[in-house]
Each structure stands twice: as C-alpha cells, then as structure tokens.
Amino acid sequence: MPAPTKFLEYVEANAEKFIKRLAEAVAIPSVSGDAAYRKDVFRMAAFLESELKALGCEVLLKPLGKQVLDGKELDLPPAILASIGNDPSKKTILCYGHFDVQPALKSDGWNTEPFTLVVDEKTGRLIGRGATDDKGPVLGWINVLQAHHELGLPLPVNLKFCLEGMEESGSEGLDELIEKEAAPGGYLHGVDAVCISDNYWLNTRTPCLTYGLRGISYYKLTVSGPAADLHSGAFGRAVHEPMTDLITLMSKLVTPQGKILIPGVEDLVAPLTEAERKRYEVLDYSISDIEASVGASIALSSDKSAVLMGKMRYPSLSLHGIEGAFSAPGAKTVIPAKVSGKFSIRLVPDQTPEAVDPLVIAYIQSEFAKLNSKNKIGIENLHGGKPWVADPEHWNYVAAIKATEHVYKVKPDLTREGGSIPVTLTFAEKLGVNVLLLPMGRGDDGAHSTNEKLDRSNFIEGTKLLGTYLYEVGAISA
C-alpha cells in the first residue's frame, strides 16, 4: 500500500510552506548547552506544541526537573509527548526527535547567519543551525500531519511523539521519563515500533536505514609521581617520569592498524556471518568516499568492505589526548607530575562496558607492573554505553525499505553507525520493540559543524518518505 497520490502531490505543492516553517524553527536559537539560550529552548517547545495541537494532536509538556549549568540552576526544557489516533486496529509508531541544537556563531566560520535559514537556490541547500540536526526531520513529521489534516485523510497508523530539548547536552532526564512512560499505563506503553530520524546517509547519493550503533567505554588512565611538576634539567634521569610510563602504557593499547591489543576484548565480538558480509559488499560506498570525508588518503584498507566493517561492526580504540601534560605551542621543559591519558573503545555486540572494563583494567595493571615503575596508576571508566543492533528483517525495516523504494526509486543502504545515540538503546530496552533509524539528511550535512545544511530535496522527499513509511507499516498491519 503505497502512500496515496494526493499525499505525495500535497507535499510537492506545499514545499515552500514547509521551508518557511523550517525557517521559523531555525530562527529560534534553541541551544541547550548555553544557559543564555535556555528561554529559546522553551520557546521552541512552545512552537512545536502549538503546531502539533493545530494539527489535531494531544500534547503534553513533561517537566524534567532542574540542572546546574554555568553555575546557575535552570529548569530543564520539557519533553514533548504527543499522540494522534487511537485505533486498536492500527499499529502504533513512536517517533523520536529533538528540538535543541548545537551552539553556533557566525564567527565560528559560517558563511551566513547560523540562525537565519538561507535557501541557496543554486545548490538547493537549506543552510542554518538545526536544519538537518534535528529540526528538519522533526518538521518532516509535522509536514506529514499537516498534509493529512488539510486533505482530511486518516493516518494509516496511530502516532505518538517523544521530542526532547536536551539531546545535544546529554538528554538529561529523558531516560527516566521513558522508563516511567513505557510501563503499563504509561504514555508510551504499547507502541509497536519506534522510528528515529536523527542520523545521516552513508554518502550523499543513496538513502539508508540504520540498524546498529556502536557503544562506548571511555577511560581515564592516570599516572602520578612527584608532588609537583619538575624541571626536566634538574630531575631528568633521576626519577620515574609519569609521562614515560603513561606513553608506554598507551602504546600497548592499539596498533597503528587499529587492532586492539587488550587480550579478550576482540574475542567478545560476534562472528561475522556470510549474510552480514554481503550487506557491506552491496553498500554504495568507496574508498574515495571516506577519503573525501576525512580530507586525506588515510583509509586503513583499500578494501571497501573492510573499511565499512571497521567503523560499523568492529570495535575501535582511539587515543584522544593527555590531561596534565604540556599542551601549548612552544617548548616547555617540564616533567609533568600527574598525567591522565584519555582513550575510548567503541563497542560492538557482544561487547558491553561491563564485560570490557575488567579486561582493560587487568591488562593496564599487568602492563604497568612490567614497567617496574615507582609511580602510581589509577584507571577509571568515565562513561559507558552498550552497542545496539536491531533486526533489519523486522517489519519495521521492511516497511521503511519499501517506502524508500517508492520515494527514491532505489534500495536503501542498510548501515550501522560507528557512534552512539543513547536514546536508541533506551527505547529498545524499555519498550522492548524494534527501533528503526530512518535518516532524512545526507552524509555531508555538517551537523554540529559550521554551515550545517539540509538539501531541499532531502527535506521534501524525506517528508514523502516518512509518510510513505507509515502507509507501508499500515499495509503490514492490515
């Protein structure tokens, strides 16, 4: 059951109206990480509340408590819970998105004012902070509601929304809300599947669905010795230097080819199946794509599938930096007294922080013991999150695949992402249902960066895709 032609025509015909609404949303600088903009995050919530109500939704603004930011106690922005339709014969889909954005100043390197949506007629780009992350996708759902509202069409599913205003700042308070509302009697109880539109195509050409995310374990490894920093002339080769020990330990974590050297960590990785390998082989991707993304010919392999599996289905260990050592330009002859190496492991099934942490700690301790150093070490896990993988053969994915074929006339890439979107795991675990990541934007949108954009065609075809996906879900339930 593809979407009705009049829905698709309505979206096409009302593109300018939709872009105007996106411009209104971008003009509200809802930066969640800066206390000065907190009122704008509230304004953005009110904007969405008003739009949703006008289109027939029941809307609840859920207070999430307080936080301390920049030394001030602030109210957290509310989460928006909304619903439309309550037909027990239809499936119920929960849509998640967020209405807060990353900070942006023109002086960061923007070519235009970040909070003024600029329509570049030549390239078709809609440029502005939040255009793709995540105001465009959130408004995509509202576009779908508007089309049905104005055309007098019933929706093919019951819809619920969970929209938050703190995604760029740790989603404070959201996990607790989801847990509470997922319980029997809760607002989110009984949804059949979840759809999240908050990630990106693998490239700039081919739509994708995303069925996996890596988890993370982030470590701080501290070596301390002298009571204060020492002069390297006065004490070099007289005492154990914390930096020497730390660098030696950090060098034993991962090879320049990316292999993790901590015994047991790679053994936890689920074996690659033949079916899975084929999924990587068919992805629309090439070595030149990754080289273009990073701006250098530094791919670890010349084999496309190996590169994709490296970032999608194998764990990685990155060394991020050192706290406490000399880090400024120029030359300083210091022996730092206490240095902390920061590194993290991106986790994949069947790894978990709980399984990996003891391996990391035991290895560090055993390698440190080999150094015969009189310095002291400490290691702590700063934060962790499990990896997530969904079944891409579930009806939720089947519907999205069919919808993509209808709207874009191509099979979507089935991808996994190397980063984390923690709320995905929360929905999967608390609701116990399939979660689909259905991105609207392209791989070069520059979310979090300067000159963030959403292509006009992605906004309009993406709106069609979200609507069509609901019809395909409806067809399955019929």
Next chain:
Amino acid sequence: MPAPTKFLEYVEANAEKFIKRLAEAVAIPSVSGDAAYRKDVFRMAAFLESELKALGCEVLLKPLGKQVLDGKELDLPPAILASIGNDPSKKTILCYGHFDVQPALKSDGWNTEPFTLVVDEKTGRLIGRGATDDKGPVLGWINVLQAHHELGLPLPVNLKFCLEGMEESGSEGLDELIEKEAAPGGYLHGVDAVCISDNYWLNTRTPCLTYGLRGISYYKLTVSGPAADLHSGAFGRAVHEPMTDLITLMSKLVTPQGKILIPGVEDLVAPLTEAERKRYEVLDYSISDIEASVGASIALSSDKSAVLMGKMRYPSLSLHGIEGAFSAPGAKTVIPAKVSGKFSIRLVPDQTPEAVDPLVIAYIQSEFAKLNSKNKIGIENLHGGKPWVADPEHWNYVAAIKATEHVYKVKPDLTREGGSIPVTLTFAEKLGVNVLLLPMGRGDDGAHSTNEKLDRSNFIEGTKLLGTYLYEVGAISA
C-alpha cells in the same frame, strides 16, 4: 691568603644594612617577562648603577635593542657593564648576575606579598621574589664592594661586572654583547676567569661549586592525517589515527628506567673515569634528599651515585606533552587531526645538538616507516644548546674551594647540574677562560616558585664567601 678579619667583621656587623638593601631591591618588581613591569626592570638597573657608582665603580648601561612582547615593541633592559680596579699585577675576575625576576602574584600561593621582603626571625628566612634568584647574590658582590670602600681596603683583584635584566626571558641580546665585548679592545677582553652566582647548593646543608651543566635538544614531532579533527565513532578503525602513530613513536624513545633508545645517542657520552666516579661518591646527598625534593619515593635507583650521575653526567630524555590532542578535563571523543609530541634530550659531553639531531631524525623516520601508516610526520628541533663542563682543578676552583673551607669550615661539594645556564657557555667560549659557578642559596630556596627565600645565613656567609674567594684568587696571582 684568607680575607682580612676586618672584612669578615664588617660583613657580620653590617648584616642588617645589607638586608635592608636587599629589601629595597626586592621591592622593585623587575619582572622581565611582562611588559607591564618593563619600567621596573629599568628602575632596577638604575638602582644598581647608583650603588655601583657610589662604591667606586665605573658603570656603563649598554642598550640591547628592542623586542616585541605582548604585542608591544619595547626597549630591552640594558646590560650593566662595570669595573673597579685596573692593576696589571692583579688578576681580573668577571662577575655575572641578573637583576630581573620571575613573575609573582600573592594569589599564586605566596604566604606574604612577593615584592615585600619578609624577614622570618624564627627560621632566618628572607622571603621575597628575587631574594635568591638572583638579587641576593648580585647584592652579595655589592656588599663586598661596600665593605672595602668603607674600610678603605684595596680589592685583591680587579673586578668587572656583567649584569643583565633579561635572564628569565631568554637573555635577549646578551650573547651578541658578550661576543662584541670579549674581542680585543672590548670591555670584557682580558679577564682571567669568570664567577657566576646564580645556582644552588645540592642540598640544604653543604656549600657547593658547580663545574658542569647539561645542554639540551628540544624536539617537536608532528603526525598529521585528516584535514580536520574526526569523530571517533564515525571514523575509529576506518582511518590511520595520528595519535596512535605518535604515541607509538614516543614510546620508542626512552624506557621507564630512563635509558634512551635512540641508537648512537648514549654512545656519544664521554666514558666515566674513576676520578669522576669518586667525586659523586663523596657528595653530601642521599636518596632521601631527592625524595624530599620531589615529594615522592620515585628515585630511579637506590644508589646515591647512580641518581646523581643520572641527573648530572648522563643524558636524559623527557616527554613533555602533546600539542593538538584533547587536553582538558572530562571526556571528548575526538580523533585529533594533527598532533605534536614535545620531548627533549638533556645533553652531556661529548654530545652536541649537531651530533644528536641527525640520530634522532633518522631513528624517528625509520620507526615511522615500520608503522606502515599513511599519515605524515615531521620533526623539528625547537632549540638546542651544548653541554658545558669546566676543569674543577683550575685555580679558579681551587680558590673557591679554599674560600668555602675558610667561611663554612667544610669542603664544598663539587657538583654538576642537570639544567642549562646558557650564558655560562657563552662566557666560556667567547672569553676562553675558566668559568666557576659559585652558588649563594640552598637547594630548597624555591627560585621560580612561590615563597622564594634566601636564608639570612646564606646571604651573610655568602657575602663573606664571595669576598674571601677574591682574596684566594689574589693569593694565587701573588
């Protein structure tokens, strides 16, 4: 020929006057590294000019040109060249010191106002910025001049002075001045030996003479890959990470026991002679001294001589830090695009920067080639300086040893220092004469640190020592 009793008695009797003059000097905040205090460095030069002239010296203030500091073009403080006595039958001694100081704010952690000399009657400490580094020693010479002036005693030698106001800020302009004035016809031409009082006893108990300093070669090793920092989720295990390469290379430079792993670097070290080994064995030093200095039990050896030779007569390699990596508190999941490791080698005879640099560069390149990385490396020497060793059996040292025995009733320790005092090498090379480092302060004076102090007894006995040293030099020339 020990110093005349009336000289020693004069010093004892006028201690309070000397301390008052030190207080006047400390009250002038002659911080050379901060443009806001530049006028005070000039005031300090004028203060010394006036004192020296009043005591019978000929004084020249030598302009050293201009510098740019904090974005402003400033006049460099002048060097003070002064002389008293021109008797061809006497030896001529050149005294070096500096009248600028390190920055100091009470809020740095001082217990008292840093630019107000506080006399702690209980501990005998004279506390204030510059008390020991280097206003106390410079005024020690002036105390000697005052005693002879007021007693109507002829000096046992001809004295020349070279005092600078930029020592804490790279001694800008001084090398060129010394080179010029060392040439025939120059102000410093024909001096017989140099005496520098600008370092410290090895401990808090035993006076020392210092006959060696390590040199240095400071390196910046840069690994670069992507065009910009990358997200470790999106790209971890897909690309060559500069930090992984850099940490691997840095781990191959030195062992946790301090051995330098760069082939050939340690081979350049002059062999240890039996006579030299004995010099370390007799030094008044113990493992508990170094543990007290660094505030931790982290000595590389439990053998006193091994620890002393490690910091005095063997090279050391210290890893100072990394520029370009994540260095703040907290957790950031970045793959830094370009990272520069800073490390330096403290050089000893017969090492020189010219001999060591090619070994370092060749080794880094060969180790990097083994990594099979597609990233790029660069290595540069940020600055270098040769090591310096004088002959401690020269008459200049013999005189200082005898003077120490007269004043302190002990044999001085004969030490080498692990750091650099570049002007030492300049004097040795340009004048071609023996240079003696004759410290006034103790090892715990805290030069450059908070609560810098000079013990009252070191100031007064130190003044006697400087005078007595001149008499011992005079006796040799007689």
